[in-house]
Amino acid sequence: MSFKISTSFYSFLSIIYFIGFMIVENGTFFSSTSKIILAFFVFLGLLNYKRVFNSYVLWISCYTIFVVLSIYWASYVDFARQSALTVVYTSICSLIFPILISNDDQEINFIYKLIIVLPIMYFVYYIVNNEVQNFFDLRQNATNQGYNNIGLYAAYSFIFIKIYQFNQGRTSVLYHILIVIDFVLIAISQSRKAIIYVVLFVILSYILESKNILRTLTRLVISTGLIVLLYFFFRSGLAGSLMQNLILSIEGSGTDSSYIGRVNQLDISMRLFNQNRFLGIGIGGIEYVSRFIEGQRAPIVDNDYLDVLADLGLCGFLIYYGFHCYLFRLYFKYKSIWNRKNLMFFVLLVILFIQGFLIREYFNNYYIPLLLYLIYFDTKQLKIKGIQFKC
Numbered sequence: 523m524s525f526k527i528s529t530s531f532y533s534f535l536s537i538i539y540f541i542g543f544m545i546v547e548n549g550t551f552f553s554s555t556s557k558i559i560l561a562f563f564v565f566l567g568l569l570n571y572k573r574v575f576n577s578y579v580l581w582i583s584c585y586t587i588f589v590v591l592s593i594y595w596a597s598y599v600d601f602a603r604q605s606a607l608t609v610v611y612t613s614i615c616s617l618i619f620p621i622l623i624s625n626d627d628q629e630i631n632f633i634y635k636l637i638i639v640l641p642i643m644y645f646v647y648y649i650v651n652n653e654v655q656n657f658f659d660l661r662q663n664a665t666n667q668g669y670n671n672i673g674l675y676a677a678y679s680f681i682f683i684k685i686y687q688f689n690q691g692r693t694s695v696l697y698h699i700l701i702v703i704d705f706v707l708i709a710i711s712q713s714r715k716a717i718i719y720v721v722l723f724v725i726l727s728y729i730l731e732s733k734n735i736l737r738t739l740t741r742l743v744i745s746t747g748l749i750v751l752l753y754f755f756f757r758s759g760l761a762g763s764l765m766q767n768l769i770l771s772i773e774g775s776g777t778d779s780s781y782i783g784r785v786n787q788l789d790i791s792m793r794l795f796n797q798n799r800f801l802g803i804g805i806g807g808i809e810y811v812s813r814f815i816e817g818q819r820a821p822i823v824d825n826d827y828l829d830v831l832a833d834l835g836l837c838g839f840l841i842y843y844g845f846h847c848y849l850f851r852l853y854f855k856y857k858s859i860w861n862r863k864n865l866m867f868f869v870l871l872v873i874l875f876i877q878g879f880l881i882r883e884y885f886n887n888y889y890i891p892l893l894l895y896l897i898y899f900d901t902k903q904l905k906i907k908g909i910q911f912k913c
């Protein structure tokens with residue numbers, strides 16, 4: 523059976539995905555309706571399984587099946603059922619991208635454009651739906667942590683502006699304006715993760731794009747010096763108290779609640795991991811313990827590595843991060859024929875590895891599966907180029 527969607531309708535489904543899962547809050551009518559619409563078209567698309575079956579689909583299917591199976595050995599069965607359902611919804615809707623994205627540059631560029639304008643769209647949504655006390659400091663008296671999404675989306679927007687520029691083979695004033703907007707949004711959101719991602723992307727791209735050993739070493743020395751300067755700049759408090767307090771807390775003399783909370787929950791995570799090292803205590807177990815047993819104010823660890831180990835054990839850890847490692851291996855295999863776009867996607871993959879230490883994404887996040895598919899799509903193109911190069 524042939525299943526083909528026109529470009530305009532593909533764009534419509536992509537917009538639904540972005541608005542329904544990355545802008546509108548989960549549980550709302552629009553978000554719930556989006557799940558139904560996308561699940562329906564995923565079902566239609568899977569009828570043409572020869573076209574859509576690939577390593578990404580295999581990975582996300584294996585991961586979802588393991589999550590569902592974890593209900594049977596879960597320590598907290600009722601909560602595991604609810605959590606597994608969330609993962610199933612996330613996985614099904616994430617399958618829309620291998621179904622819709624082909625080798626058409628128009629399709630992939632439209633996704634890039636949505637990622638680029640996403641922080642602006644979310645900022646408008648956030649402002650309209652929240653009483654913002656200070657437009658230059660979204661954290662001030664904030665009733666939720668949506669400001670973190672603004673900063674995070676802006677960091678990824680900056681990365682994809684660079685990727686899109688390469689795809690188009692040109693630059694313009696508009697790109698520079700959008701980059702300035704991203705930096706402004708990062709500044710007013712005061713997202714430390716966003717700052718880290720942007721700095722990592724710039725420095726790693728700067729180092730890795732050089733193929734001359736002497737030049738690479740020179741850039742490595744320059745980048746190290748820049749990191750040291752940034753360290754003392756943030757530590758001085760000139761960039762605000764949030765970054766200063768984080769650095770002082772890492773040194774052992776600060777009072778950053780976010781950092782201290784992560785350190786304190788390390789013991790909880792490892793204790794739960796030791797209960798069942800191979801299979802874990804079941805999906806959502808770490809959240810249940812932190813929220814209802816330990817009584818933590820923040821009922822999550824904000825560390826994917828610890829979360830997956832506690833919930834799904836070593837087996838689930840290998841399934842989830844095995845795909846990340848598979849992509850990593852492909853980039854190294856074809857490193858000799860990288861272009862600048864391949865380099866930027868590789869750096870994005872490195873950032874996702876680092877992000878695992880800073881945020882909780884594996885459980886019910888709709889952004890990470892999209893980023894992973896775009897990275898996978900890039901490795902597919904790189905692999906084709908590698909085969910042609912050998913011929």
